[in-house]
Amino acid sequence: MFTTLDDLAGPGPLPDQDARTRVLECAYRLFYRHGLRATGIDRIIAESGVAKASFYRHFPTKQALVDAYLDLRHVRWMRWLESRLSAAPDARAWLAALPDALDEWFRAPGFRGCAFINGHAEAGTDAPAMTVTHKRELAARIECACREAGCVRPDEVAADLLLAIEGAIVRAQMEGADAARAPLMRAFARVLAETA
Amino acid sequence: MFTTLDDLAGPGPLPDQDARTRVLECAYRLFYRHGLRATGIDRIIAESGVAKASFYRHFPTKQALVDAYLDLRHVRWMRWLESRLSAAPDARAWLAALPDALDEWFRAPGFRGCAFINGHAEAGTDAPAMTVTHKRELAARIECACREAGCVRPDEVAADLLLAIEGAIVRAQMEGADAARAPLMRAFARVLAETA
DNA sequence: CAGAAAAGAGACAGATCTGTCTACATGCTT
DNA sequence: AAGCATGTAGACAGATCTGTCTCTTTTCTG
Numbered sequence: 001m002f003t004t005l006d007d008l009a010g011p012g013p014l015p016d017q018d019a020r021t022r023v024l025e026c027a028y029r030l031f032y033r034h035g036l037r038a039t040g041i042d043r044i045i046a047e048s049g050v051a052k053a054s055f056y057r058h059f060p061t062k063q064a065l066v067d068a069y070l071d072l073r074h075v076r077w078m079r080w081l082e083s084r085l086s087a088a089p090d091a092r093a094w095l096a097a098l099p100d101a102l103d104e105w106f107r108a109p110g111f112r113g114c115a116f117i118n119g120h121a122e123a124g125t126d127a128p129a130m131t132v133t134h135k136r137e138l139a140a141r142i143e144c145a146c147r148e149a150g151c152v153r154p155d156e157v158a159a160d161l162l163l164a165i166e167g168a169i170v171r172a173q174m175e176g177a178d179a180a181r182a183p184l185m186r187a188f189a190r191v192l193a194e195t196a
Numbered sequence: 197m198f199t200t201l202d203d204l205a206g207p208g209p210l211p212d213q214d215a216r217t218r219v220l221e222c223a224y225r226l227f228y229r230h231g232l233r234a235t236g237i238d239r240i241i242a243e244s245g246v247a248k249a250s251f252y253r254h255f256p257t258k259q260a261l262v263d264a265y266l267d268l269r270h271v272r273w274m275r276w277l278e279s280r281l282s283a284a285p286d287a288r289a290w291l292a293a294l295p296d297a298l299d300e301w302f303r304a305p306g307f308r309g310c311a312f313i314n315g316h317a318e319a320g321t322d323a324p325a326m327t328v329t330h331k332r333e334l335a336a337r338i339e340c341a342c343r344e345a346g347c348v349r350p351d352e353v354a355a356d357l358l359l360a361i362e363g364a365i366v367r368a369q370m371e372g373a374d375a376a377r378a379p380l381m382r383a384f385a386r387v388l389a390e391t392a
Numbered sequence: 393c394a395g396a397a398a399a400g401a402g403a404c405a406g407a408t409c410t411g412t413c414t415a416c417a418t419g420c421t422t
Numbered sequence: 423a424a425g426c427a428t429g430t431a432g433a434c435a436g437a438t439c440t441g442t443c444t445c446t447t448t449t450c451t452g
Contacts, residue, residue: 019399034320037233040439051400053443062440113317120370121309121317124230132370156378163379167363174316174328182352183359190386215429236409247430249413258410 003083005108008076020058022048024068031069032115036122041065063128066119070130073115078137080105091148095161095192098142099184102168106177113173117166138162151195160191199279201304204272216254218244220264227265228311232318237261259324262315266326269311274333276301287344291357291388294338295380298364302373309369313362334358347391356387 010028014021026048030039041062045055059065084101088094105111112118120131139162146154146161164187172180206224210217222244226235237258241251255261280297284290301307308314316327335358342350342357360383368376 035233035318037231037318038320041441042439049400052402052441054399056441057398060441112320117313117366117370118317121314122231122233124234124308135370156382159375159379160382163360163363163367163376163383165363166366167359167361170313170362170366171359174313174331179355180359183355186352186356187359187383190390194386237411238409245430248411248432250429252411253428256411 003080005080005105008080008105009108009110010076019048019050019054023050023055023058023065024072027065027069028072031066032073032112032118033110036066036119067128067130070115070119070128070134074130074134074137077115077134078141081141091145092150092192094145095142095149096188098161098165099168099181099188102165102184103177103181106168106172106180111172111177114166114169117169135162138165146195149195153195157191157195161188164188164191199276201276201301204276204301205304205306206272215244215246215250219246219251219254219261220268223261223265224268227262228269228308229306232262232315263324263326266311266315266324266330270326270330270333273311273330274337277337287341288346288388290341291338291345292384294357294361295364295377295384298361298380299373299377302364302368302376307368307373310362310365313365331358334361342391345391349391353387353391357384360384360387 010025014025017025023044027039027044030044030047041055044065045052048055059068081101084104085094085097088097116131116134120127123131139158142161143154143158146157151157164184167187168180168184171183206221210221213221219240223235223240226240226243237251240261241248244251255264277297280300281290281293284293312327312330316323319327335354338357339350339354342353347353360380363383364376364380367379
């Protein structure tokens with residue numbers, strides 16, 4: 001079982017899956033690519049080849065579909081990360097390999113930043129809860145690795161690494177992967193050099 | 197002439213300014229607060245107290261208004277930054293004072309992240325040019341300070357600082373100013389400690 | 393086989409959005 | 423005084439968006 005960036009991007013066309021899956025996978029692509037507000041229900045219905053009644057049977061409102069999309073994105077992204085770093089022999093190597101994994105993500109075709117940062121930015125007031133939940137779970141995962149690696153202040157180290165990660169995502173989204181790679185590497189090197 | 201965060205927020209109600217100013221100031225607040233797509237022309241027209249024909253006389257399309265908003269935001273933000281850091285005696289102090297200035301911004305009422313990151317995130321494909329222009333001008337300004345401060349590789353130092361800044365903006369937007377402050381300070385301290 | 397659940401196809405409603413248009417008032421300039 | 427730019431007020435068009443509803447067909451299950 002190998003999880004790649006393609007899995008993160010979602011499967012291709014789904015000829016004979018059930019309606020809910022087709023809708024969700026279609027929304028998964030369109031929401032990430034074009035944004036939440038820019039993607040209308042009608043378009044999702046048309047491109048997923050599903051009847052309108054079927055859509056509203058599974059997702060009572062658009063917001064419900066947005067939430068399901070963010071949930072799925074969170075699960076896939078975390079799974080991709082774990083899979084991508086599963087070769088690391090210990091927590092220290094896991095942390096050290098993070099920048100390379102992110103750089104791969106930044107270079108993936110169709111990369112358009114973090115779905116949760118983008119969703120949060122778009123929502124204005126009252127952003128979906130999953131946008132911040134995702135970041136907290138990522139922070140918790142990193143902090144766990146820091147603790148395992150024997151850092152003296154794993155919470156601070158994790159916060160520092162997360163700051164660099166968020167910055168790299170934004171830089172890669174706006175200026176391309178090359179603009180993010182070296183600064184992210186140096187930031188990680190500096191932070192991890194300070195700790196045990 | 198003193199530029200404060202209030203100036204960055206824009207003036208209050210404008211009873212008897214010309215129509216264009218009222219529209220632009222109203223858009224300035226609504227676009228930042230609620231996002232570009234979420235803010236309709238009709239609402240801007242209603243809240244600015246301007247006739248529809250007057251609006252379209254000054255801004256032929258909504259996109260033109262968005263561009264004018266981003267231009268104005270860029271000018272005000274850069275002016276605010278320069279004013280806020282004008283007390284720094286030299287470039288090194290200017291760089292060292294940057295995190296405190298940003299922290300003030302993060303704590304300002306109504307702070308909702310960077311208008312250009314948000315605008316870029318919302319736009320999906322073909323984001324407004326100003327979103328990336330703003331970041332390039334900020335990067336250029338920081339690099340200039342690094343050069344003035346005698347950094348050996350001002351471009352690299354500036355890229356590292358900008359990465360931390362972007363990360364801090366996103367962290368402050370999603371988790372609040374407290375989550376961004378300490379990591380940003382440490383990131384700056386580390387980067388600047390390495391250079392002359 | 394019979395009934396129920398799920399799905400397809402599409403009309404429809406009501407709201408909203410961008411943008412155009414007409415009609416009229418005000419003030420400035422020539 | 424005449425002309426013109428600017429402003430207000432609001433109807434209107436055409437598109438789009440979310441969500442509801444009806445009717446028919448397929449598919450699963452008891």
